[in-house]
Amino acid sequence: AVTKVTPATGHHGTKITIEGTSLRGQGGKVAAVSLVSVAATIVSEADKKVIVTAGKGPTSEKKGDITLTSDTGAVITNTNGFTYISAGVIKLVKPDKGQVDTLVLITGERLCGGGTKIASATLVGKAGTIVDGNCDLVQIRAQELGSTKVGDVVLVSDTGAIVSKTNGFTYQGKGNIEKVTPNTGQSGLLVTIEGTTLLGGGSTAVSVTLSGLTAQIQSGATSNTKLVV
Numbered sequence: 703a704v705t706k707v708t709p710a711t712g713h714h715g716t717k718i719t720i721e722g723t724s725l726r727g728q729g730g731k732v733a734a735v736s737l738v739s740v741a742a743t744i745v746s747e748a749d750k751k752v753i754v755t756a757g758k759g760p761t762s763e764k765k766g767d768i769t770l771t772s773d774t775g776a777v778i779t780n781t782n783g784f785t786y787i788s789a790g791v792i793k794l795v796k797p798d799k800g801q802v803d804t805l806v807l808i809t810g811e812r813l814c815g816g817g818t819k820i821a822s823a824t825l826v827g828k829a830g831t832i833v834d835g836n837c838d839l840v841q842i843r844a845q846e847l848g849s850t851k852v853g854d855v856v857l858v859s860d861t862g863a864i865v866s867k868t869n870g871f872t873y874q875g876k877g878n879i880e881k882v883t884p885n886t887g888q889s890g891l892l893v894t895i896e897g898t899t900l901l902g903g904g905s906t907a908v909s910v911t912l913s914g915l916t917a918q919i920q921s922g923a924t925s926n927t928k929l930v931v
Contacts, residue, residue, distance in 0.1 A: 703723055703724070703778070704778065704780035705721055705722045706720075707719070707720055707768065708721075710784055711785045711787050711816055712784075712786070712787065712816045713759060713786055713787055713790070714757065714863065714864050715863045716861045718753070718756060720751070720768060722750065722778075723750065725747070725748070725752055725778060726747070727770070727774060729772035730773050730774075731772065731773050732747040732771070732773075735754045735769065735770050736767075737756055737757070738759055738765065738786050740756070740758070740760075740786075741757050742755060756784075756786070756863075760786050762788050765786075766782060766784065766785075767782060767784075768783035787815075787816050790813050790814070790863070791811050791865070792808055792813070792855060793811070795807075795867060795871055797903055798871055799871065799872040799873075800844055800903030801844065801847075801876050801877060801902050803843060803902075804844040804904075805841060805843055806843070808823075808835075808840045808855060808857065810838065812837065812865070813835075813836075813838060813839075813859075814859040814860075815861065815863025815865055816859070816861055817837075817860040817863055818837075818859075819837075819859065819860050820837075820840050820858070820859055821858055821860045822857075823840065823856065824854075824855075824856045825873070826847060826854065826871055828873075829845060830842035830844055830845060831843040844871075844873070847873040850872070851872070852871070853873075854866050854871075855870035872903075877897065877899035878898050879896075879900070880898065881894075882894070892930060893912065893917070894929070894930050895930075896928050900925070900926050900928070906924050912931070918931060919931050
C-alpha cells in the first residue's frame with residue numbers, strides 16, 4: 703500500500719517520494735512506476751520508499767493514479783494519488799542571443815513548476831548564473847560556451863520540475879577587438895576600435911573605457927565591427 707506521496711503535485715522533472723509498505727509487491731524490485739498513466743523515471747527503490755521523477759505529462763491540470771509494478775508483475779495502485787499541474791511556459795527570452803556575461807531576462811508563467819524557486823538554469827546546455835528572479839521572471843548571466851550554437855533555455859526548480867523553451871537562445875562567437883587606431887593619445891582624440899561581434903549580441907555599446915578611463919561613444923558610430931570614441 704502507498705501511505706504518503708511527497709509532493710503530490712508537479713510536472714515534468716518533479717522529484718517525488720512514494721512511501722508505503724510492501725511496495726515491491728513481494729518481488730525483488732519495483733520495475734516501473736507511472737503517474738497519471740505517464741511513465742516516471744525511477745531514481746531509487748526499496749520496499750518502503752520509492753523515489754521517481756515525473757515524465758512529460760499533460761500540459762493542463764490532471765489528477766490520476768500512481769501505479770507501481772514489481773518485477774513479478776504485481777501492481778500496487780494509489781487511486782488519484784498525483785496531480786499534474788498546468789505546465790510552466792517560457793514566453794520571452796530577452797535578448798535571445800549573446801555571449802559570455804550577457805544578462806538574459808526570462809519571463810513566463812509558472813516557471814517554478816510547482817516549486818518555490820528556480821534552482822538552476824542552462825542556456826544551450828551551459829549552466830548560467832542566476833542573478834535574480836521568481837516564478838514569473840528570472841535573470842541569468844550567460845557563461846562562456848566558446849562557439850556559435852543555438853539551443854534550449856532550461857529552468858529547473860527546487861522540486862526538480864523542468865520548464866524549457868526549445869532553441870530559445872543563440873550563443874554567438876566571443877567578440878574580439880582586432881585593431882585600435884590610434885592606440886596612443888590624450889583627451890579629445892577620436893579613437894576607432896575595430897573587430898568582430900563588438901556588441902556581444904546587443905544593439906549598441908553603452909560604455910567604453912581606454913586604459914581604465916571612461917571614453918565618450920560617438921553618436922551613430924557603433925556597430926558589430928567598428929566603434930568610434
